[in-house]
Amino acid sequence: MQYEDRAPEDNLNTPDHHPVREFLKLAVMAAVAVVVLGIILNFAGSRLGALLPFKAELWITERVHKAAIETGQQSPFEQKIVQAELQQYLQSVADKVAVALEVDTSMPVTLHYSSENVINAFATLGGHVYFFKGLLDLLPHENALAMLIAHEYSHVTLRHPAKGLGGGLALAIGTSAVGLGSENQLFSLGSRITSSSFSRSMETEADRSALVAVNAIYGHVGGAAALFELFMQQRQGGSSGQFENFVSTHPLDQQRIAQIDRVARDNRWSVSGQLTPLPDGFQQWLRVQ
Amino acid sequence: MTQLAIFAVLLLLGYGFGQLAERRHYRSIKKREQEMTALPAIASRHPPSGEYYQQRLVIGSVVVASDYFKSFVANLVNVFGGRIKSYEPLLDRGRREAMLRLKQAAKSQGANIVFNVKYETSRIGGGITTIEVLAYGTALIPLESE
Amino acid sequence: MNVDGTLETEMIVTNLEYYPGMEIAQHLSLVQGSSVRAKHAGRDFMASLKSIFGGELVGYTELLHESREEALQRLILQAQSVGANAVLNVRFSTSSIANGAAEIFIYGTAVILRPAA
Numbered sequence: 001m002q003y004e005d006r007a008p009e010d011n012l013n014t015p016d017h018h019p020v021r022e023f024l025k026l027a028v029m030a031a032v033a034v035v036v037l038g039i040i041l042n043f044a045g046s047r048l049g050a051l052l053p054f055k056a057e058l059w060i061t062e063r064v065h066k067a068a069i070e071t072g073q074q075s076p077f078e079q080k081i082v083q084a085e086l087q088q089y090l091q092s093v094a095d096k097v098a099v100a101l102e103v104d105t106s107m108p109v110t111l112h113y114s115s116e117n118v119i120n121a122f123a124t125l126g127g128h129v130y131f132f133k134g135l136l137d138l139l140p141h142e143n144a145l146a147m148l149i150a151h152e153y154s155h156v157t158l159r160h161p162a163k164g165l166g167g168g169l170a171l172a173i174g175t176s177a178v179g180l181g182s183e184n185q186l187f188s189l190g191s192r193i194t195s196s197s198f199s200r201s202m203e204t205e206a207d208r209s210a211l212v213a214v215n216a217i218y219g220h221v222g223g224a225a226a227l228f229e230l231f232m233q234q235r236q237g238g239s240s241g242q243f244e245n246f247v248s249t250h251p252l253d254q255q256r257i258a259q260i261d262r263v264a265r266d267n268r269w270s271v272s273g274q275l276t277p278l279p280d281g282f283q284q285w286l287r288v289q
Numbered sequence: 290m291t292q293l294a295i296f297a298v299l300l301l302l303g304y305g306f307g308q309l310a311e312r313r314h315y316r317s318i319k320k321r322e323q324e325m326t327a328l329p330a331i332a333s334r335h336p337p338s339g340e341y342y343q344q345r346l347v348i349g350s351v352v353v354a355s356d357y358f359k360s361f362v363a364n365l366v367n368v369f370g371g372r373i374k375s376y377e378p379l380l381d382r383g384r385r386e387a388m389l390r391l392k393q394a395a396k397s398q399g400a401n402i403v404f405n406v407k408y409e410t411s412r413i414g415g416g417i418t419t420i421e422v423l424a425y426g427t428a429l430i431p432l433e434s435e
Numbered sequence: 436m437n438v439d440g441t442l443e444t445e446m447i448v449t450n451l452e453y454y455p456g457m458e459i460a461q462h463l464s465l466v467q468g469s470s471v472r473a474k475h476a477g478r479d480f481m482a483s484l485k486s487i488f489g490g491e492l493v494g495y496t497e498l499l500h501e502s503r504e505e506a507l508q509r510l511i512l513q514a515q516s517v518g519a520n521a522v523l524n525v526r527f528s529t530s531s532i533a534n535g536a537a538e539i540f541i542y543g544t545a546v547i548l549r550p551a552a
Binding site for chain 3: 306307311335337338344345346356359407417419425426
Binding site: 003004005006007010013014015017019020022023026027029030033 | 359366
């Protein structure tokens, strides 16, 4: 018997392979998969969130409120408006907005005011709407205030906080399911409630709805754009970080002003008219608290 | 951000050194394989009868690690499925190195052939894929050499 | 077993099923040797550093070699205790039983060989 040791052809088990090319291909595939999954999860989550009855929102905020009190922390739903005249005035404008938007009585909206010098206002779960001194201070007339209030009311009636919560939760579940995020994200419900951020399409939707209310109250939409002109000025004049925070998810100011014009034209609404001034002492009321 | 930078550095280091180690290893393997052709190692279980030999168990083993880059690529492939090409050279290198060591052991015993060669591959630890390849067989040593 | 992969013992250890020129007088038993090793913390650290760059992890190669030597020693001791002079058809197996611990297992047939008539 003859025993030999012939070398078989090399590379049969390890054909040519370009690791960098493979890496790039896989990285792109992974990135696309993550983005697509994120969009799908966010969409499905916000759809599910919209199915949540408003009562459930109230239940959630009630629980957060109680939990905060039990642990001795300040509840985010406690910041009522202390100054009586300010409370009365904001509520009167809000009532007009509620009538114009035909807000259901089953969807009570609660106004909150913070004297922090932040240029911000937001709506969150359970119909809680927050206004900050920094923003109210800059408002030139009641029409702009009505636009702002109507915008936040629209978020509530359009169920944006619930949609945002649903989308955010779906994303958190998704990322922790594939091991990217931590479970903590899932349970930080409390922080999600007070730091609601809406998508640009939600903001556009809210703007559109707010315009309907402003037109119904004043018979024209003049002054509504003032709100966004104000944002634009602030942005150009060396905006503060806090301000950026609020505006970053909002559509560009110019686009929003352009949208007002477009919507007004489409509906044959007047874009100019008598502007209602803010009541005397409005700025002083803001300083109390 | 820092984490991302560390990750990128590890990827680059893994890629650079890993490729270097692989190329060097293959060069050395090919050279030694040439030198060892006089000593066949085969998987047959039946040594030639009628001839007298001394038998001795010989083994060769090696632990080789993939590198950070290749492990990462392999993990990505795991998500989508498919052939993990980046691990194929690793296993190939391990098997050939273990075989060379087995032959070296046989040669130092004065053997001229190794029968019933068997391979064993096992995974060592987690993290970056590390494997051990063991090759063992029975070296036949001509009695005259004693 | 020596570092070069050979064994110094009177016991015949082979993974063939017979021994040319000898015949099996008696089958005695299945004998086995095993050794469970945990990775060494110092080596482990160096190895995990080294594994980023790829290539042979010499520390681990040696570690497993030592384990195999020990397991083989135990196999031979078992064979001696049953009065064998050879272990045929020896097989190796390695299993990672927990993270960082591996079992080396060697088994074979202990027999008494005598020169063929």
